[in-house]
Amino acid sequence: MSEQEQSTQPLGAGRSVVRNSLILGLFAMATVGLIAVTQISTAPRIAEEQRRVQMSALNEILPHDQHDNDLLADGFEVSDRELLNLPRPTMAYRGRVENEVVAVILPVVAPDGYSGRIDLLVGVRANGELAGVRALNHRETPGLGDKIELAKSDWVLSFNGKSLQVPAPTGWAVRKDGGEFDQFTGATITPRAVIQAVYRALEYFAAHRQQLLELPDASTMNEDSIDG
Template identity: 55%
Template sequence: MTAIAKSVRRSALGLGLFAIVTGGTIALTQVLTAERIAQQAARAEAKALFEIIPESQHTNDLLRDTVLLPPSDRLATPGPVTAWVARENGRTVGLILPAVAPDGYSGDIRLLVGIDPEGQVLGVRVTSHRETPGLGDRIETKKSDWIRSFDGRSLGDPRPNRWNVKKNGGVFDQFTGATITPRAVVKAVQKTLVYFRQNRSEIRKILNEPPDTRGNPLTPDVIAGQQPEAEHS
Protein backbone atom coordinates (compact mmCIF):
# COMPACT_ATOMS: atom_id res chain seq x y z
CA MET A 1 0.00 0.00 0.00
CA THR A 2 1.42 3.35 -1.00
CA ALA A 3 1.93 6.21 1.45
CA ILE A 4 -0.86 8.17 -0.24
CA ALA A 5 -3.28 5.24 0.13
CA LYS A 6 -2.35 4.82 3.79
CA SER A 7 -2.92 8.53 4.38
CA VAL A 8 -6.34 8.39 2.69
CA ARG A 9 -7.27 5.33 4.72
CA ARG A 10 -6.24 7.00 7.98
CA SER A 11 -8.24 10.10 7.06
CA ALA A 12 -11.31 8.01 6.21
CA LEU A 13 -11.04 6.10 9.49
CA GLY A 14 -10.61 9.35 11.38
CA LEU A 15 -13.65 10.91 9.73
CA GLY A 16 -15.70 7.77 10.37
CA LEU A 17 -14.71 7.74 14.03
CA PHE A 18 -15.47 11.46 14.31
CA ALA A 19 -18.92 10.92 12.75
CA ILE A 20 -19.68 8.07 15.15
CA VAL A 21 -18.62 10.07 18.21
CA THR A 22 -20.47 13.20 17.05
CA GLY A 23 -23.64 11.27 16.23
CA GLY A 24 -23.54 9.50 19.59
CA THR A 25 -23.01 12.78 21.42
CA ILE A 26 -25.92 14.44 19.62
CA ALA A 27 -28.21 11.47 20.32
CA LEU A 28 -27.22 11.41 24.00
CA THR A 29 -27.77 15.15 24.28
CA GLN A 30 -31.22 14.84 22.71
CA VAL A 31 -32.20 12.07 25.14
CA LEU A 32 -30.96 14.01 28.16
CA THR A 33 -32.58 17.23 26.94
CA ALA A 34 -35.92 15.50 26.29
CA GLU A 35 -35.80 14.01 29.77
CA ARG A 36 -35.09 17.40 31.36
CA ILE A 37 -37.89 19.03 29.36
CA ALA A 38 -40.31 16.30 30.47
CA GLN A 39 -39.26 16.76 34.09
CA GLN A 40 -39.67 20.53 33.88
CA ALA A 41 -43.11 20.12 32.29
CA ALA A 42 -44.14 17.69 35.04
CA ARG A 43 -42.96 20.10 37.74
CA ALA A 44 -44.81 23.01 36.10
CA GLU A 45 -47.96 20.90 35.86
CA ALA A 46 -47.76 19.82 39.51
CA LYS A 47 -47.19 23.42 40.61
CA ALA A 48 -50.21 24.58 38.60
CA LEU A 49 -52.43 21.84 40.04
CA PHE A 50 -51.70 22.91 43.61
CA GLU A 51 -52.15 26.58 42.74
CA ILE A 52 -55.64 25.82 41.41
CA ILE A 53 -56.63 23.59 44.35
CA PRO A 54 -54.21 24.06 47.27
CA GLU A 55 -53.33 21.10 49.50
CA SER A 56 -55.32 22.71 52.35
CA GLN A 57 -58.50 22.22 50.31
CA HIS A 58 -58.26 18.47 49.70
CA THR A 59 -57.16 15.35 51.58
CA ASN A 60 -56.33 12.99 48.71
CA ASP A 61 -53.17 12.63 46.58
CA LEU A 62 -54.13 15.04 43.82
CA LEU A 63 -51.20 14.08 41.58
CA ARG A 64 -52.19 10.41 41.55
CA ASP A 65 -55.98 10.62 41.71
CA THR A 66 -56.93 10.82 38.04
CA VAL A 67 -59.86 9.67 35.93
CA LEU A 68 -60.42 9.24 32.20
CA LEU A 69 -63.26 11.33 30.78
CA PRO A 70 -64.90 11.24 27.32
CA PRO A 71 -62.92 12.80 24.45
CA SER A 72 -64.07 16.11 23.04
CA ASP A 73 -63.05 18.56 20.34
CA ARG A 74 -64.00 21.36 22.72
CA LEU A 75 -60.88 20.80 24.80
CA ALA A 76 -58.70 20.46 21.68
CA THR A 77 -56.96 17.46 23.28
CA PRO A 78 -56.73 14.12 21.42
CA GLY A 79 -58.35 11.01 22.86
CA PRO A 80 -59.88 10.51 26.31
CA VAL A 81 -59.32 13.35 28.78
CA THR A 82 -57.17 12.68 31.85
CA ALA A 83 -58.53 14.82 34.68
CA TRP A 84 -57.27 15.26 38.24
CA VAL A 85 -59.74 14.82 41.09
CA ALA A 86 -59.56 16.72 44.38
CA ARG A 87 -61.41 15.08 47.25
CA GLU A 88 -61.93 16.04 50.85
CA ASN A 89 -62.59 13.00 53.04
CA GLY A 90 -63.88 11.11 50.01
CA ARG A 91 -66.13 13.90 48.73
CA THR A 92 -65.24 15.43 45.36
CA VAL A 93 -64.47 19.13 45.74
CA GLY A 94 -63.04 19.81 42.32
CA LEU A 95 -61.90 18.51 38.97
CA ILE A 96 -58.95 19.85 37.00
CA LEU A 97 -59.18 19.46 33.23
CA PRO A 98 -56.50 19.98 30.62
CA ALA A 99 -57.43 22.22 27.72
CA VAL A 100 -55.73 23.75 24.70
CA ALA A 101 -56.37 27.15 23.15
CA PRO A 102 -55.32 26.34 19.57
CA ASP A 103 -55.73 29.89 18.33
CA GLY A 104 -53.07 31.74 20.31
CA TYR A 105 -51.00 34.29 18.42
CA SER A 106 -47.98 31.96 18.30
CA GLY A 107 -49.71 28.59 18.47
CA ASP A 108 -51.19 26.36 21.13
CA ILE A 109 -51.68 27.63 24.67
CA ARG A 110 -51.96 24.75 27.13
CA LEU A 111 -54.13 25.25 30.18
CA LEU A 112 -55.39 23.56 33.31
CA VAL A 113 -58.92 24.53 34.34
CA GLY A 114 -60.23 23.71 37.81
CA ILE A 115 -64.01 23.35 38.19
CA ASP A 116 -66.06 22.62 41.29
CA PRO A 117 -69.05 20.21 41.28
CA GLU A 118 -71.42 23.12 40.64
CA GLY A 119 -69.61 24.15 37.47
CA GLN A 120 -67.78 27.13 38.93
CA VAL A 121 -64.17 27.89 38.02
CA LEU A 122 -61.75 27.20 40.87
CA GLY A 123 -58.80 28.52 38.93
CA VAL A 124 -56.99 28.53 35.59
CA ARG A 125 -53.28 28.23 34.92
CA VAL A 126 -51.21 28.24 31.73
CA THR A 127 -48.71 25.38 31.59
CA SER A 128 -47.05 26.17 28.26
CA HIS A 129 -47.21 28.73 25.45
CA ARG A 130 -45.09 30.57 22.89
CA GLU A 131 -46.79 33.94 23.05
CA THR A 132 -44.88 37.19 22.52
CA PRO A 133 -42.71 38.21 25.51
CA GLY A 134 -43.91 41.46 27.03
CA LEU A 135 -47.32 41.15 25.32
CA GLY A 136 -49.08 37.79 25.27
CA ASP A 137 -47.03 36.32 28.11
CA ARG A 138 -49.15 38.26 30.61
CA ILE A 139 -51.28 35.11 30.80
CA GLU A 140 -48.58 33.84 33.20
CA THR A 141 -49.12 34.50 36.91
CA LYS A 142 -45.54 35.72 37.28
CA LYS A 143 -46.26 38.47 34.73
CA SER A 144 -49.76 39.56 35.83
CA ASP A 145 -52.87 38.52 37.77
CA TRP A 146 -55.01 38.46 34.62
CA ILE A 147 -55.52 34.67 34.67
CA ARG A 148 -57.10 34.98 38.13
CA SER A 149 -60.02 36.89 36.61
CA PHE A 150 -61.62 33.49 35.85
CA ASP A 151 -61.84 32.53 39.53
CA GLY A 152 -65.47 32.04 40.57
CA ARG A 153 -66.81 32.38 37.02
CA SER A 154 -69.31 29.98 35.46
CA LEU A 155 -71.28 29.61 32.21
CA GLY A 156 -73.92 31.97 33.63
CA ASP A 157 -71.43 34.47 35.06
CA PRO A 158 -70.85 36.32 32.85
CA ARG A 159 -73.69 35.80 30.41
CA PRO A 160 -72.71 33.67 27.38
CA ASN A 161 -72.31 36.62 25.00
CA ARG A 162 -70.02 38.34 27.50
CA TRP A 163 -67.46 35.54 27.52
CA ASN A 164 -65.00 37.61 25.52
CA VAL A 165 -62.50 40.41 25.93
CA LYS A 166 -63.85 43.92 26.48
CA LYS A 167 -62.83 44.99 22.98
CA ASN A 168 -65.32 42.46 21.63
CA GLY A 169 -68.09 43.26 24.10
CA GLY A 170 -66.99 40.88 26.84
CA VAL A 171 -66.02 41.36 30.48
CA PHE A 172 -62.39 40.20 30.38
CA ASP A 173 -59.52 42.64 29.95
CA GLN A 174 -57.34 42.47 26.87
CA PHE A 175 -53.65 43.39 26.98
CA THR A 176 -52.23 46.58 25.51
CA GLY A 177 -51.15 45.58 22.01
CA ALA A 178 -52.32 42.01 22.53
CA THR A 179 -55.90 40.89 22.03
CA ILE A 180 -55.60 37.51 20.31
CA THR A 181 -53.87 35.83 23.25
CA PRO A 182 -56.35 36.66 26.03
CA ARG A 183 -59.31 36.10 23.69
CA ALA A 184 -58.02 32.61 22.88
CA VAL A 185 -57.71 31.78 26.59
CA VAL A 186 -61.20 33.11 27.37
CA LYS A 187 -62.66 31.00 24.58
CA ALA A 188 -60.81 27.87 25.78
CA VAL A 189 -62.01 28.31 29.38
CA GLN A 190 -65.60 28.79 28.24
CA LYS A 191 -65.40 25.66 26.07
CA THR A 192 -64.05 23.71 29.04
CA LEU A 193 -67.04 24.78 31.14
CA VAL A 194 -69.37 23.74 28.30
CA TYR A 195 -67.63 20.35 28.15
CA PHE A 196 -68.09 19.92 31.91
CA ARG A 197 -71.77 20.87 31.69
CA GLN A 198 -72.46 18.55 28.76
CA ASN A 199 -70.68 15.60 30.39
CA ARG A 200 -71.75 16.22 33.99
CA SER A 201 -73.84 13.02 34.23
CA GLU A 202 -71.04 10.89 32.80
CA ILE A 203 -68.48 12.57 35.05
CA ARG A 204 -70.59 11.90 38.16
CA LYS A 205 -70.93 8.27 37.10
CA ILE A 206 -67.15 7.94 36.65
CA LEU A 207 -66.61 9.50 40.08
CA ASN A 208 -69.17 7.08 41.59
CA GLU A 209 -71.41 9.94 42.68
CA PRO A 210 -75.23 9.99 42.62
CA PRO A 211 -76.89 11.48 39.52
CA ASP A 212 -77.49 15.21 39.37
CA THR A 213 -81.27 15.50 39.21
CA ARG A 214 -81.40 19.27 38.82
CA GLY A 215 -80.52 19.26 35.12
CA ASN A 216 -78.53 21.94 33.33
CA PRO A 217 -79.74 22.36 29.76
CA LEU A 218 -77.53 24.21 27.35
CA THR A 219 -79.04 26.95 25.26
CA PRO A 220 -77.59 27.68 21.80
CA ASP A 221 -75.99 30.92 22.93
CA VAL A 222 -73.98 29.12 25.61
CA ILE A 223 -72.14 27.04 23.04
CA ALA A 224 -71.96 29.65 20.29
CA GLY A 225 -68.48 30.44 19.01
CA GLN A 226 -66.83 33.84 19.09
CA GLN A 227 -65.83 35.80 16.03
CA PRO A 228 -62.08 35.86 15.35
CA GLU A 229 -60.24 39.01 14.39
CA ALA A 230 -57.02 39.38 12.45
CA GLU A 231 -54.72 41.53 14.59
CA HIS A 232 -51.62 41.22 16.69
CA SER A 233 -51.54 38.90 19.66
Protein backbone atom coordinates in the same frame (compact mmCIF):
# COMPACT_ATOMS: atom_id res chain seq x y z
CA MET B 1 3.91 12.56 -16.95
CA SER B 2 4.60 8.85 -17.47
CA GLU B 3 1.93 6.30 -18.24
CA GLN B 4 2.49 4.69 -14.81
CA GLU B 5 1.94 8.00 -12.98
CA GLN B 6 -1.26 8.57 -14.94
CA SER B 7 -2.60 5.15 -13.95
CA THR B 8 -1.92 5.56 -10.21
CA GLN B 9 -3.40 9.08 -9.84
CA PRO B 10 -7.09 8.04 -9.98
CA LEU B 11 -6.40 5.25 -7.49
CA GLY B 12 -4.93 7.71 -5.00
CA ALA B 13 -7.84 10.10 -5.43
CA GLY B 14 -10.31 7.27 -4.84
CA ARG B 15 -8.62 6.27 -1.62
CA SER B 16 -8.74 9.88 -0.43
CA VAL B 17 -12.51 10.04 -1.07
CA VAL B 18 -13.07 6.79 0.82
CA ARG B 19 -10.93 7.99 3.74
CA ASN B 20 -12.77 11.32 3.96
CA SER B 21 -16.14 9.56 3.77
CA LEU B 22 -15.16 7.26 6.63
CA ILE B 23 -14.02 10.21 8.72
CA LEU B 24 -17.29 12.07 8.08
CA GLY B 25 -19.28 8.93 8.86
CA LEU B 26 -17.48 8.38 12.14
CA PHE B 27 -17.93 12.04 13.06
CA ALA B 28 -21.66 11.82 12.32
CA MET B 29 -21.99 8.66 14.41
CA ALA B 30 -20.13 10.29 17.29
CA THR B 31 -22.38 13.36 17.08
CA VAL B 32 -25.56 11.26 17.09
CA GLY B 33 -24.24 9.24 20.01
CA LEU B 34 -23.42 12.40 21.98
CA ILE B 35 -26.90 13.81 21.35
CA ALA B 36 -28.51 10.52 22.43
CA VAL B 37 -26.45 10.38 25.63
CA THR B 38 -27.31 14.01 26.39
CA GLN B 39 -31.03 13.38 25.87
CA ILE B 40 -30.95 10.27 28.05
CA SER B 41 -29.09 12.06 30.84
CA THR B 42 -31.33 15.15 30.81
CA ALA B 43 -34.69 13.38 30.32
CA PRO B 44 -35.21 12.62 34.04
CA ARG B 45 -34.47 16.24 34.98
CA ILE B 46 -36.84 17.56 32.32
CA ALA B 47 -39.58 15.17 33.44
CA GLU B 48 -39.09 16.17 37.07
CA GLU B 49 -39.26 19.88 36.18
CA GLN B 50 -42.46 19.31 34.18
CA ARG B 51 -43.94 17.41 37.13
CA ARG B 52 -42.97 20.24 39.49
CA VAL B 53 -44.57 22.89 37.26
CA GLN B 54 -47.72 20.82 36.90
CA MET B 55 -47.97 20.11 40.62
CA SER B 56 -47.52 23.80 41.37
CA ALA B 57 -50.31 24.71 38.92
CA LEU B 58 -52.64 22.04 40.36
CA ASN B 59 -52.16 23.32 43.90
CA GLU B 60 -52.66 26.93 42.81
CA ILE B 61 -55.95 26.01 41.14
CA LEU B 62 -57.09 23.85 44.06
CA PRO B 63 -55.13 24.73 47.24
CA HIS B 64 -54.46 22.13 49.91
CA ASP B 65 -57.25 23.43 52.16
CA GLN B 66 -59.80 22.69 49.41
CA HIS B 67 -59.03 18.99 48.98
CA ASP B 68 -57.63 16.15 51.08
CA ASN B 69 -56.39 13.77 48.37
CA ASP B 70 -53.20 13.51 46.32
CA LEU B 71 -54.17 15.22 43.06
CA LEU B 72 -51.46 13.58 40.98
CA ALA B 73 -52.41 10.14 42.27
CA ASP B 74 -56.07 10.79 41.43
CA GLY B 75 -55.55 11.33 37.73
CA PHE B 76 -57.44 9.93 34.77
CA GLU B 77 -57.15 10.31 31.02
CA VAL B 78 -59.44 12.45 28.90
CA SER B 79 -59.55 12.29 25.14
CA ASP B 80 -61.36 15.05 23.29
CA ARG B 81 -60.43 16.95 20.14
CA GLU B 82 -63.60 18.99 19.68
CA LEU B 83 -63.81 21.01 22.90
CA LEU B 84 -60.54 20.42 24.73
CA ASN B 85 -58.47 20.31 21.51
CA LEU B 86 -56.31 17.52 22.87
CA PRO B 87 -54.12 15.88 20.20
CA ARG B 88 -53.76 12.77 22.37
CA PRO B 89 -55.17 11.35 25.64
CA THR B 90 -54.07 13.66 28.48
CA MET B 91 -54.26 13.47 32.25
CA ALA B 92 -56.99 15.26 34.18
CA TYR B 93 -57.35 15.24 37.98
CA ARG B 94 -60.05 14.98 40.64
CA GLY B 95 -59.99 16.91 43.90
CA ARG B 96 -61.80 15.21 46.78
CA VAL B 97 -62.90 15.96 50.32
CA GLU B 98 -63.68 12.86 52.38
CA ASN B 99 -63.70 10.90 49.10
CA GLU B 100 -66.37 13.12 47.52
CA VAL B 101 -65.29 14.74 44.26
CA VAL B 102 -65.44 18.50 44.74
CA ALA B 103 -63.60 19.64 41.63
CA VAL B 104 -62.04 18.42 38.39
CA ILE B 105 -58.95 19.91 36.76
CA LEU B 106 -59.04 19.53 32.98
CA PRO B 107 -56.31 19.97 30.38
CA VAL B 108 -57.30 22.15 27.43
CA VAL B 109 -55.38 23.50 24.45
CA ALA B 110 -55.92 26.92 22.92
CA PRO B 111 -54.64 26.25 19.39
CA ASP B 112 -54.93 29.83 18.19
CA GLY B 113 -52.56 31.81 20.40
CA TYR B 114 -50.50 34.54 18.77
CA SER B 115 -47.45 32.26 18.69
CA GLY B 116 -49.23 28.92 18.47
CA ARG B 117 -50.79 26.53 20.96
CA ILE B 118 -51.26 27.37 24.62
CA ASP B 119 -51.57 24.49 27.09
CA LEU B 120 -53.89 25.23 30.00
CA LEU B 121 -55.22 23.59 33.14
CA VAL B 122 -58.80 24.55 33.97
CA GLY B 123 -60.27 23.72 37.38
CA VAL B 124 -64.04 23.34 37.59
CA ARG B 125 -65.91 22.86 40.86
CA ALA B 126 -68.74 20.35 41.14
CA ASN B 127 -71.27 23.19 40.82
CA GLY B 128 -69.81 24.23 37.47
CA GLU B 129 -67.91 27.29 38.70
CA LEU B 130 -64.29 27.83 37.79
CA ALA B 131 -61.82 27.14 40.59
CA GLY B 132 -58.95 28.57 38.57
CA VAL B 133 -57.01 28.59 35.32
CA ARG B 134 -53.27 28.31 34.77
CA ALA B 135 -51.06 28.31 31.67
CA LEU B 136 -48.64 25.40 31.53
CA ASN B 137 -46.85 25.92 28.22
CA HIS B 138 -46.87 28.67 25.61
CA ARG B 139 -44.64 30.73 23.32
CA GLU B 140 -46.47 34.04 23.58
CA THR B 141 -44.56 37.33 23.27
CA PRO B 142 -42.67 38.30 26.45
CA GLY B 143 -44.09 41.47 27.97
CA LEU B 144 -47.33 41.15 25.99
CA GLY B 145 -48.99 37.77 25.56
CA ASP B 146 -47.15 36.18 28.46
CA LYS B 147 -49.46 38.05 30.85
CA ILE B 148 -51.53 34.87 30.86
CA GLU B 149 -48.98 33.70 33.44
CA LEU B 150 -49.91 34.50 37.04
CA ALA B 151 -46.27 35.43 37.68
CA LYS B 152 -46.60 38.23 35.10
CA SER B 153 -50.17 39.42 35.71
CA ASP B 154 -53.26 38.66 37.80
CA TRP B 155 -55.41 38.64 34.63
CA VAL B 156 -55.89 34.87 34.82
CA LEU B 157 -57.58 35.29 38.22
CA SER B 158 -60.50 37.01 36.48
CA PHE B 159 -61.80 33.54 35.58
CA ASN B 160 -62.28 32.51 39.22
CA GLY B 161 -65.94 31.94 40.05
CA LYS B 162 -67.12 32.26 36.45
CA SER B 163 -69.39 29.64 34.84
CA LEU B 164 -71.31 28.96 31.65
CA GLN B 165 -74.11 31.14 33.03
CA VAL B 166 -71.98 33.92 34.55
CA PRO B 167 -71.26 35.81 32.46
CA ALA B 168 -73.71 35.11 29.65
CA PRO B 169 -72.19 33.52 26.53
CA THR B 170 -71.77 36.93 24.88
CA GLY B 171 -69.66 38.01 27.85
CA TRP B 172 -67.04 35.36 27.17
CA ALA B 173 -64.88 37.67 25.08
CA VAL B 174 -62.46 40.55 25.52
CA ARG B 175 -63.99 43.99 26.03
CA LYS B 176 -62.87 45.00 22.54
CA ASP B 177 -65.24 42.31 21.22
CA GLY B 178 -68.07 43.29 23.57
CA GLY B 179 -67.17 40.83 26.33
CA GLU B 180 -66.38 41.16 30.04
CA PHE B 181 -62.68 40.24 30.06
CA ASP B 182 -59.82 42.70 29.73
CA GLN B 183 -57.48 42.44 26.78
CA PHE B 184 -53.76 43.15 27.07
CA THR B 185 -52.27 46.39 25.85
CA GLY B 186 -50.88 45.55 22.42
CA ALA B 187 -52.04 41.94 22.60
CA THR B 188 -55.62 40.87 21.97
CA ILE B 189 -55.14 37.53 20.19
CA THR B 190 -53.67 35.77 23.24
CA PRO B 191 -56.42 36.58 25.78
CA ARG B 192 -59.07 35.96 23.15
CA ALA B 193 -57.69 32.45 22.55
CA VAL B 194 -57.48 31.66 26.27
CA ILE B 195 -61.01 32.91 26.99
CA GLN B 196 -62.48 30.71 24.28
CA ALA B 197 -60.46 27.68 25.44
CA VAL B 198 -61.67 28.10 29.02
CA TYR B 199 -65.27 28.44 27.85
CA ARG B 200 -64.92 25.22 25.84
CA ALA B 201 -63.56 23.47 28.95
CA LEU B 202 -66.71 24.52 30.82
CA GLU B 203 -68.82 23.15 27.96
CA TYR B 204 -66.92 19.86 28.16
CA PHE B 205 -67.50 19.68 31.93
CA ALA B 206 -71.23 20.32 31.49
CA ALA B 207 -71.49 17.63 28.82
CA HIS B 208 -69.61 15.03 30.91
CA ARG B 209 -70.38 16.21 34.45
CA GLN B 210 -71.78 12.95 35.83
CA GLN B 211 -68.93 10.90 34.41
CA LEU B 212 -66.28 13.36 35.61
CA LEU B 213 -67.64 13.47 39.15
CA GLU B 214 -68.41 9.81 39.65
CA LEU B 215 -66.17 7.75 41.90
CA PRO B 216 -64.40 4.94 40.04
CA ASP B 217 -64.20 1.50 41.62
CA ALA B 218 -60.94 0.79 43.41
CA SER B 219 -60.14 -1.89 40.80
CA THR B 220 -60.30 0.66 37.98
CA MET B 221 -58.88 3.68 39.80
CA ASN B 222 -55.62 3.61 37.85
CA GLU B 223 -57.29 2.71 34.55
CA ASP B 224 -59.93 5.42 34.57
CA SER B 225 -60.39 7.30 31.31
CA ILE B 226 -63.03 9.43 29.65
CA ASP B 227 -63.54 9.80 25.92
CA GLY B 228 -64.98 13.00 24.56
